[in-house]
Amino acid sequence: MTGLFRLVGSVRARAALGATLVVAVALIAAGAAVLGSLRSSLTSQADSSAQSAAREVAVNLGLGHRLEQLELGDGSEHPIQVVDADGRLRAASEALQRITGTGVTAVRADLPKTTPSPAPGDGKGEGREEDEPExxxxxxxxxxxxxxxxxxxxxxxxxxxxxxxxxxxxxxxxVDTKAYGTLTIHAGALRDAEQRAVSTATAVMLVGLPVLLLVVGGVTWLVTRRALRPVESIRAEMAAITASEDLSRRVPESRSGDEVARLAWTTNETLAALEASVGRQRQFVADASHELRSPIASLRTQLEVGSAHPGLLDLDGAVADTVRLQRLATDLLLLARLDAGGPSTDRRVELDSLVREELRQRAARDTIAVHATVEEGVDVVGSGGQLARVLANLVDNAQRHARTRIDVTLAREATTAVLRVADDGDGVPDTQRERIFERFVRLDDARSRDDGGAGLGLAIARDVAERHGGTLTVCTSALGGALFELRLPGLRAVQGS
Incomplete structure (x- = not known):
C-alpha cells in the first residue's frame, strides 16, 4: 500500500495524470463542438427539405389549385398537413397515421372539399358550384x-x-387563398440521418476517447520516466554520499545541456564547495589545536615546575603564555563570528580618529617608530571595533618584519577611504601574496611565541575588509618592504547607494 501511494505521488504519475486530464478536457470539448456542429448542419438540411416541401404545396394553393387536386403523396418522405384558419385539417398525406409537434393531431380531413358559400343576398343557393361568380x-x-x-x-x-x-x-x-381563406401547411423531413450520424459519432467518441487517453497517459509516463531517469541517478548518488559521508564523490552529469544536466552540474559545484568548506574546517581545527597545544603545554610545564619548586617558577613566561592563549582565543572567536555571518554594525566610524588613537597607544611601547600621515574627515560605515582590529593586525605585522621604519597613510580618494601600511622589511614574494591571507599561514620559519603570531591576523583583516565591502591587498612599498592597502567605501558612497 505504501508503494502504491508513493507511486501515485511520484512526479511521473502526476505528469501522466495531468496530461491525461488536459487531453480529456480538450477532447470532450472538441467532441461536444463537433457533435453540435454536426447536429446543427443536419438539422439545417432537414429544415431546408421540409421548407421546400411546405412551400411547394403553398405555391400550388396560391396558384389556385383546389385541395382535392393536391398531390401530397403517402407521407413516407414528407408527411404533410393542410390546416385552415380555424385549425381544421383540410388535407393530409394518405399514409399518415399519427403526428405530433404541429399542434394538429388529426390525420384525416373531416370537412367536404367544397368552395365556400357565396355572400348573402345574392339570391343563389348554398354550396352549389353553378352559383359561383363567373x-x-x-x-x-x-x-x-x-x-x-x-x-x-x-x-x-x-x-x-x-x-x-x-x-x-x-x-x-x-398561403392566403380566395377559395379557402388562409391555409397553413405543415411539411416534415426525416431526422433519421441526423440521429444516425450523431449516434455513430457519439459511439466512436465513447470508444476512442478512453483508448486515446490510455495512449496519452502511457506515452507521458514513459517520456517522463525517461526524462527523470538522470534525476533518480542524482538522488541515488546523493543518498550514497550522505550514507558514506564521502564528499569527494560526484553525481553523474549528462551532456544534453538541459535542466537536468544543469542540476547535476550545480549539485557537483555544491558538493565541491561543501568539500572545500569541510576541508577548511578540519584544517582550521587542526591548526587551532596545534597553536593552542604549545602555549598550553608550556604553561602546564611552568606551573608543574613552580608547584614542585616554587623558586624556579617563570612567572613572566607563564603570563606571556596566558596572554598568547587569550589572544588566540579572541582571534578564533572573531573568525567564528565572521564565518557565521552575524548582523554587522552599520555605524559611522571616524577612521582618522581611530588611526590616531591606535598609533598613540603604540608610541610608548613599540621600538620601531611609526610615521603617520592622516587626512581629516575620513569616515566610513561599519564596526569600529573590527576596523580597529584590522589596523592593529596590519601594524603588528609591519612591526614583526620592519627593520627601521613603518609608514601609515590614511587618505580619501573620491568616495573611497584608503589606508596604507608600509615597512622597510624583506617584503612578500609575488607567489605568496594571496597565501598570506589564509588562516594559520606564516611565511617565516620561526614559531616562537615572541617572534611570530598564530597566522590569523592577516586572515582576520581580509575577512573584516570584505565584510565591510572593501578590499585588502599587498604589494611592494617604496621603502622596499611590504605595502598593505585597505580600501573601504566612504560614508558618502554608502549613503549614496
Missing part, C-alpha cells in the same frame, strides 16, 4: 390565385407513416 371560375377548373406569405417556422415532432414512427423536423408555411 370571375371566380378558371377555364381549367381551378380556383382564383392567392398569395404565399413570406417566412417559415420550424418545430420538432414525430409522425407515424405506414406503421413506422420516426422523428421529423416540420416546416410551417402559410
Amino acid at each position: 370571375e371566380d371560375k378558371a377555364e381549367n377548373g381551378t380556383a382564383a390565385p392567392g398569395r404565399v406569405r413570406d417566412g417559415h417556422s420550424f418545430v420538432t415532432g414525430t409522425a407515424t407513416v405506414l406503421g413506422r414512427t420516426s422523428g421529423y423536423r416540420f416546416a410551417t408555411a402559410q
